[in-house]
Amino acid sequence: MAEFASEVIPFSSSEGCGDFALSRQTDVGLLVVVGDVAGHGDPVVGELANRIMEYISQSEFHSLSALLQGMRQVPGVSERGVSIFLGLFDIHLPLLHYYLLGDVRAYLTQRNRLKRLANQEGPLGIAPPELNHFHSIKAHPLDLLIVYSDGIQADTLPKLIDTKAHLNPPELVREIISSGRSEDDDAVCAVVRFKGGGSYRSESASPNLKDRVAHNKRAATAVIPETQANSETSEASEVHETPLSPAVPIKYVEIRPATGADFKLLTEDQLLANVRDVSQARLLSSLLWEVVECDSYTRARIESYLLEAIERGSHSVELFADNLRLQLQLKPDKHLIELAMRLFGTESVRLVDDRAVVSIHVATDLDRSTRLRLSRFMSQQSYLDYSDQHRREGLLAQQAKLAAMGEMIGAIAHQWRQPLNELGLRIQQLQLHQHNHGVDTAEIDQYAADSLTLIAHMASTIDDFRDFFSTHQDGEEFDVAQVIREVLRLQAAQLNNNNIVVTLDGQSFSIPGHASYLKQVLFNLISNSKDAFKERRISAPKIHLQLNPIDHSLSLKDNAGGVEPATLERIYEPYYTQKEHGKGTGLGLYMSRMLMLDHFHGSITSTNTDASEEAGLITRMKFGESGGPSR
Amino acid sequence: MHLKLSDENSIRDALYLIKQHLQQHYASATLISEFVTLSSELCYNAVRHSGQQTQLDFTLDSNGAELEIRDAGPGFNSLGERAFVEGFTTSDSLGLGLGAVVRMSDDFELETSHTGTRIKVLKRLSYG
Numbered sequence: 001m002a003e004f005a006s007e008v009i010p011f012s013s014s015e016g017c018g019d020f021a022l023s024r025q026t027d028v029g030l031l032v033v034v035g036d037v038a039g040h041g042d043p044v045v046g047e048l049a050n051r052i053m054e055y056i057s058q059s060e061f062h063s064l065s066a067l068l069q070g071m072r073q074v075p076g077v078s079e080r081g082v083s084i085f086l087g088l089f090d091i092h093l094p095l096l097h098y099y100l101l102g103d104v105r106a107y108l109t110q111r112n113r114l115k116r117l118a119n120q121e122g123p124l125g126i127a128p129p130e131l132n133h134f135h136s137i138k139a140h141p142l143d144l145l146i147v148y149s150d151g152i153q154a155d156t157l158p159k160l161i162d163t164k165a166h167l168n169p170p171e172l173v174r175e176i177i178s179s180g181r182s183e184d185d186d187a188v189c190a191v192v193r194f195k196g197g198g199s200y201r202s203e204s205a206s207p208n209l210k211d212r213v214a215h216n217k218r219a220a221t222a223v224i225p226e227t228q229a230n231s232e233t234s235e236a237s238e239v240h241e242t243p244l245s246p247a248v249p250i251k252y253v254e255i256r257p258a259t260g261a262d263f264k265l266l267t268e269d270q271l272l273a274n275v276r277d278v279s280q281a282r283l284l285s286s287l288l289w290e291v292v293e294c295d296s297y298t299r300a301r302i303e304s305y306l307l308e309a310i311e312r313g314s315h316s317v318e319l320f321a322d323n324l325r326l327q328l329q330l331k332p333d334k335h336l337i338e339l340a341m342r343l344f345g346t347e348s349v350r351l352v353d354d355r356a357v358v359s360i361h362v363a364t365d366l367d368r369s370t371r372l373r374l375s376r377f378m379s380q381q382s383y384l385d386y387s388d389q390h391r392r393e394g395l396l397a398q399q400a401k402l403a404a405m406g407e408m409i410g411a412i413a414h415q416w417r418q419p420l421n422e423l424g425l426r427i428q429q430l431q432l433h434q435h436n437h438g439v440d441t442a443e444i445d446q447y448a449a450d451s452l453t454l455i456a457h458m459a460s461t462i463d464d465f466r467d468f469f470s471t472h473q474d475g476e477e478f479d480v481a482q483v484i485r486e487v488l489r490l491q492a493a494q495l496n497n498n499n500i501v502v503t504l505d506g507q508s509f510s511i512p513g514h515a516s517y518l519k520q521v522l523f524n525l526i527s528n529s530k531d532a533f534k535e536r537r538i539s540a541p542k543i544h545l546q547l548n549p550i551d552h553s554l555s556l557k558d559n560a561g562g563v564e565p566a567t568l569e570r571i572y573e574p575y576y577t578q579k580e581h582g583k584g585t586g587l588g589l590y591m592s593r594m595l596m597l598d599h600f601h602g603s604i605t606s607t608n609t610d611a612s613e614e615a616g617l618i619t620r621m622k623f624g625e626s627g628g629p630s631r
Numbered sequence: 632m633h634l635k636l637s638d639e640n641s642i643r644d645a646l647y648l649i650k651q652h653l654q655q656h657y658a659s660a661t662l663i664s665e666f667v668t669l670s671s672e673l674c675y676n677a678v679r680h681s682g683q684q685t686q687l688d689f690t691l692d693s694n695g696a697e698l699e700i701r702d703a704g705p706g707f708n709s710l711g712e713r714a715f716v717e718g719f720t721t722s723d724s725l726g727l728g729l730g731a732v733v734r735m736s737d738d739f740e741l742e743t744s745h746t747g748t749r750i751k752v753l754k755r756l757s758y759g
Contacts, residue, residue, distance in 0.1 A: 028712070065711045088712055093733050097712040110738070118742065130745055134708045136715070138739035282661045289660070300668040303661060304731060311734055 002030050002089050005169035006190035007177055009151070011040040018045035019149050019188035020053050026061040029091040032192055036083040036104055036149035038123065040186045048076040064088055068099055069129050081123035085147045089139065089194060096145060096194070097136045103150040107157055109143055114161050139194045144169075148176060151187030156180025169193050263359070265352055266320035266327045275317045281306045284319065292326060294362040301343045302326065302360060309336055325359050332356040412462070417493070419454045426451060478515040480554060480623075481508030484545055487522045491530075498530060498541065506547030511623045517595045521604070524588035525556050525619055532560035532617075552602075552623045559616040562608035571606060596621055636685040642674045649689055649698075656691055656756070666696050666754050669732045673750055676729075677702045681747070695737065695755040706743040 010017035018037030023030060033056050039045040055074050061067060068086055071077060083102025090097060100106050102123030108115050120133045139145075144165065146157055156179055164175050169191040181187045275281050285303045294302075309317050309330055320327040330336065332351065340349045340358045350357045430447050433439050481504065488495070488502055495502060511518075526543065533541035544557045563571060572593045596604040601624030609616045632652070634645050646667055653663045670689075677685040681704025688699040707714050715729045733739050738753035 063711050063713055065709050090712060090715065093715055093730055095712075095715065095733060095739070097715075130708065132708055133742055133744040134706075134711045135743075136712065136739070136741040138733060138736065282659075285661045285664065300664050300671075303664045304668050304735070307665070308731055308734070 001091070001195055003169050003193045003195065004030070004032065004190065005173050005192075006034070006188065007173045009177055009181060009187045011151070011184065011186045013041070013046075015043050015046045016041040017186045018042075018049045019151060019186040020049045021147070021188050021190040022053060022056065023190075023192070024057060024061075026088075027091075028061075028088065030089040030192070031056075031061065031067075032085070032087040032089070032145065032147070032190065034085040034104055034106075034147040034149070034188055034190045036102070036151070036186070036188065038081045038083075040151075044076070045080070048074075048080060048082075051076065052082065064097055064099060065129075065132075065134065068124065068132060072125055072129055078125040081125045083123045083149065087145065087147075089192070094139050094141075094194075095136050096139045097134070099132055099134060101132065104147060105150075105154060105157075106145065106147040107161075108137060108139065108145055109161065109165060111140055111143070112165065114158060141195055143194045144172070145192040145194065146172070146176070146189070147191075148180075148189040149185075149187060151182055151185035152176060152189060153180040153182060263350060264322075264325075265350075265357060266322060266325075266329075270320045270322050270327075272319045272321045275306065275310065275319060278307060278310050281310050281317075292321070292362050294360075298360070298362065305336075305340065305343055305358075308339060309333075312336060323363070325361050327360070328358040329355045330358075416458055419458050423451060423454055477510045477512050478518075479508055479510050480518065481547060483515050483518050484522060484547075484554075487519050487526065491523070491526055494530060495526075498533060500530060500533060500541040500543060502526075502543045502545070504545045504547070507549045508547055509549035509552060511552060511600065513599055517599050521592040521595055521621065522556075524592045528588065529556075529558040529560055529617075532558070536561050553620060554623075555618055555620045557609065557616055557618045559609075559614040562615045562617050563606070565608070568606060568608065572604070596623075600624055632687075632689040634687045634689075636674055636678050636687055638678065642671070642678060645674060645687055645689075646671055649696075652689065652691055653696060662696075662754065662756065665735045666698075669735045669752060669754075670698055672728075672732050673698065673700050673752070677704075677748070677750075680704050680707075691756075695753050697751065697753045699749065699751040701747060701749045703747040706745055706748050708744055 004023040006021035006023075008017060008019050008021060010019075018040055019035070021032075021034045023032050025031070033053075035049065035052060037045050037048045037052070051074050052071055055071060056067065059067065059070055064086055068084075071082070071084070071086075081102070083104045085098065085100050085104045085106050087096055087098035087106075089095075096108065098106070098117065099120070100117055101120050105119070106117040108117060115137075117137070118133070118135060148156070156176055160175065160179055164172060167175060172191045173189045176189045176191075177187060273280075273284050275284055281303075285306065288302075289299060306317060306319075306328070309328070312333060312335060316330070318329045320329065328340075329352075332354070333356070337349055337356055340356070344358060344360050348359050350359070426447060430439065430443075433443065484504055488504075529541075529543050532538075538560055540559075542559050546555045546557070548554070572589050593604050596602050600621075602622045604619065604621045606617055606619045609618055632648060634641070634648070636642055636645060649670055650663055650667050653666060674685070674687065677700050681702030685700060685702040688697075690697045715733065732752065735754070736752040737755045738751075740749075740751045742749045
C-alpha cells in the first residue's frame with residue numbers, strides 16, 4: 001500500500017535533537033508522523049521528542065484527532081510547542097487524512113504535479129485542539145508524500161522534484177537532505193510512496209525510538225559517505241508485509257429469505273449482461289437506459305451501485321431483467337448489501353445460495369433483438385472503443401450542426417432581405433412626404449401598421465428557424481408531408497431566388513420520432529441540390545418529392561446532373577464533399593445517414609436517374625417501423 | 632457558476648444547472664450521472680449539517696468538472712477520518728456516503744474546522 005522512508009540529522013547531538021519521524025501501521029491505515037520540537041541542541045528538546053514518539057508508538061490508536069489531543073497532553077508539549085505532520089493513509093479508501101501544524105512542510109505529488117499541503121499556523125500545544133483543521137486528500141497510486149522540517153530549506157523540494165521524482169523513497173530522502181539541509185538546525189525528512197492497495201512496506205532509517213537515537217549519533221559524527229549511508233540504512237531497515245483485508249464475518253441479520261410471492265429469482269434466459277470491470281459497468285450504464293425506464297434518481301443510484309460493486313472487488317455482477325425489474329446478482333459483501341438496502345430498501349435484497357440478489361422495480365422494454373444487441377455490445381466492444389466512437393460521432397455532430405447553422409443564417413438573410421428593403425423604402429417615403437406636403441395622423445398610423453406587420457413577419461421567420469432543430473415539441477408520431485411543407489416554406493426565399501421548382505406527390509403517412517431530425521435531413525438534401533444547380537448553371541432546376549405510404553418511403557429527385565458513378569458510393573462518408581473548397585463540410589449527408597439509421601431505423605441511398613430521364617440524382621429514404629427517439 | 636444553497640429547492644436547481652452544463656459540453660451520460668450523484672451527496676450533506684448558507688462553485692474547463700462546496704457550519708474536526716467510514720451517512724442524501732464520493736471523483740480535497748467545511752472534487756471529462 002505504501003513505502004515509508006525517513007532520516008533525521010541532528011544539529012549537534014542526538015540527545016538534543018527535537019526532530020523526529022516514524023510510521024506505524026494501525027487497523028485503519030498507515031500512520032505517518034513527522035515532528036519538530038521547538039529548539040535544538042538542548043537535552044530537554046531531545047527528551048520531549050522521545051516522549052512524543054513513545055506516546056505515538058505505544059498508545060492505542062482511535063483516531064487522528066484523539067492522537068493529536070493525546071500528544072498535546074504529553075508533558076512539555078504545551079510549554080514548548082511542536083510543529084507536526086500527523087497523517088494517515090486510509091486502508092479502505094485512496095485517501096490521505098492529515099493535520100499539519102506549525103513549520104513542518106508537506107507536499108503530495110499528484111500525478112506528477114507537486115501540491116503543497118495546507119499548513120495551519122502555530123505549533124501543536126499553542127492553540128486549543130478544537131481549532132485544529134482536519135484535511136483529507138485523494139491519493140493516487142505512485143503519489144509521493146514528502147514531509148520535512150524547517151531544518152531543510154523551504155524551496156528544496158520544488159527545485160529538485162522534476163528531476164528526482166523517480167528515486168525510491170530512501171534515495172529521495174537522502175537527496176533532499178543533502179541538497180537543502182540548513183547547518184544551524186536539526187533536520188528531518190520523510191517520504192512515503194503510496195501504492196494504492198495491497199500491503200504496507202515500511203523502511204526507515206529511524207523506525208523506532210532506539211534507532212532514532214542510534215541513528216542521530218551516527219549522523220552527528222560527520223557527513224556519512226553515500227555507500228556507508230546505504231549500508232547503514234539497509235541494516236536499520238525494517239520491512240514487513242501485512243495483508244490488508246481482515247476477515248470480517250458477514251452477518252445477514254436483516255436479509256429476508258428468498259421466498260414469498262413478491263420475490264422472483266431471474267434465471268439464465270433473462271441474463272442481460274455479466275459485468276466484470278469498471279469499463280464494462282460504464283458501458284452498460286450508457287446502453288441500459290435505452291431500454292429501461294426509471295427516474296433519474298433511481299438511474300443514478302443503479303449506476304453508482306454497479307460501479308461501487310465492481311470497484312469494491314466484486315469480480316462479476318450479473319445483471320438480469322424481466323419486464324418488471326432489474327436484478328443484480330453478485331458475491332455477498334457486507335458493505336454492498338448494506339448499501340443496497342440503503343439505496344433500494346431492505347426489501348430489495350435477498351440471499352440466494354451464495355449470491356446476494358438485489359431487485360429494483362423498473363419498467364423495461366426488452367425484446368429478443370434488444371437483448372441480443374446489448375449482449376453483443378458487451379461482449380464484442382470494449383468501452384474504450386465505444387466511447388471513442390461516441391466522442392468522434394459527437395464531434396462530427398457538432399461540426400455538422402455548425403455547418404447547418406451557417407446554412408440557416410443564409411436562409412434567414414434571404415427571408416429578411418425583402419421585408420428589410422420594404423421597410424427602408426417606407427421610411428424614405430415617409431421622409432419624402434414630410435418634406436413635400438407634411439404628414440397627417442392617418443398616414444403615420446398607416447405607416448406604423450404596415451411596418452409592424454413587416455416586423456411581425458420577420459419575427460415569425462426567426463421563430464420558425466429557432467424551432468427548426470428543437471426536439472422540444474416533437475410528438476411521438478408526425479406527418480411526413482407536413483414536415484416537407486414546413487421545410488419548403490423555410491427555404492422558399494432561396495428556392496424562389498434560384499427559380500427552383502419544387503413538386504410534391506403521393507399520399508402522406510406518419511412515422512414515429514422527432515420531426516426536427518427529418519427536417520434536418522431534408523434541409524441537407526435540398527441545400528445540396530440547390531448548390532449543384534447553381535454550380536452547374538442548370539437553366540430549369542427542378543426538385544420532385546415522392547411519398548410512398550405503402551413502404552413508408554420518400555424519394556427526392558433533382559435534375560442537377562447527378563454524381564460520377566465512382567464517387568456515388570462515397571457521398572455518405574464523413575468529410576467527403578464535391579463542393580468547391582471552403583463551401584462544403586462534407587458532413588451534411590453523413591449526418592443525414594446517421595439520423596436515418598439511428599433515429600428512424602431506416603436507410604438512405606442515392607442513385608443517378610435512368611438514362612431515359614433528365615440527368616440528376618435520386619435519394620431514397622426508407623423509414624423503419626420501429627423508428628423512434630434513440631438519439 | 633457560483634450559487635448559494637439554503638434548502639432542497641436550491642439544491643435541485645443547482646443540480647439541474649450542473650447537469651445542463653455538462654450536457655452542453657458533450658460529457659458522457661455516465662460521467663454526468665456520477666458527477667450529479669456526487670454533487671447531490673455533497674450538497675445535501677452540507678446544507679443539512681451546516682444549517683446555514685452553503686456556497687457552491689462549479690467550473691467546467693479542459694481539466695474537467697470541478698465542484699467546490701463551502702459551508703460555515705461547525706465542521707467535523709473531531710470526527711475526522713471516521714466520517715469516511717462506510718455507512719456513515721445522512722438520510723437526506725443519496726445514501727452513498729463520502730467514501731463513494733471519493734471513489735467517484737478523480738481528485739478530492741476536504742478541509743474542516745470549527746469555522747466550516749470546504750470540499751473540492753474534480754472529475755476529468757471523457758466523451759462517450
